[in-house]
Amino acid sequence: MAEENRRAFSGLHLRVATGLALAALAVVVVLLTPLWLLTIVAAAVASLAMWEYLRMIEPGVWSWDAWACVAVALGLPFAVLAGPAAACASLGLGLVLAATLSMAGPAELKAKLARARERGWGLVYTGGLIAVLLTIAGLERGRLLLLFLIAAVVAADSGAYFAGHLWGRRKLAPLISPGKTWEGLVGGMVCAAVVGAVFAALFLPDVPAGAGAGLGLALGVFSVLGDLMESLIKRVHGVKDSGGIFPGHGGILDRIDGLLMAGPVMLLLRMLWWQ
Secondary structure, eight states: HHHHHHHHHHHHHHHHHHHHHHHHHHHHHHHHHOOOHHHHHHHHHHHHHHHHHHHHEEESOOOHHHHHHHHHHHHHHGGGGOOOOHHHHHHHHHHHHHHHTTOOOOOOOOHHHHHHHHHHHHIIIIIIIIHHHHHHTSTHHHHHHHHHHHHHHHHHHHHHHHHHHHHHHSSSEETTEEEEEEHHHHHHHHHHHHHHHHHHHHTTTTTOOHHHOOOOOOOOEEEEEHHHHHHHHHHHTTSSSOOOTTTTTTTTTHHHHHHHHHHHHHHHHHHHHHO
């Protein structure tokens, strides 16, 4: 038992240290990099995320068309530099290319259709949703709102992790993610709301603390949906982590799954609320 507790503490220590380093890096990148450099970073993350996604759903040796889909994901964030309309058009073109590439090779027709569907979702899930985050960054006060989004999602994830380990009893979605509990969900949502209220009070003078809490809560809810979506993909394909690039945290997708799903919420509220 002592050895088991020691390993658990060591794993938690590694998770916390990696998480703090990633949080500090995110703040620096979001606040201090020019948009063109942030776009390059986003494109690199999109290509790595698409690579992880395809590696989960298409294990084994890849053909040229799979690598071409990674290249398409790499290119999607760059379209944001030409404006949101160009980003939407590029995503549509990317879906067409993914469908066309999926028809290559000798596979059966149903397999080709399934491959087109899964690759198309992968492009939306990685390059498309990362382009949403980049679009937020390019708006007025967008860097601050992107930082709000990151803070709320990290708070929801961290609160759920610790509340679930301390008090978790009732399973939230046992078939998709056996480790998640309703108690963890509540803990995560409370943390996201508190962080949202504090962030608004400190950095968004035109946003009441209550509204900040509500925004943090909404972002937290959608971040949990993102976590469950990635867990579903991993569960179906028998994968524990999307990758191993971050010690104690898994891969790129394991770290940004909540951001990807919460990003469109922040962008929509930004366009409706702060017009």
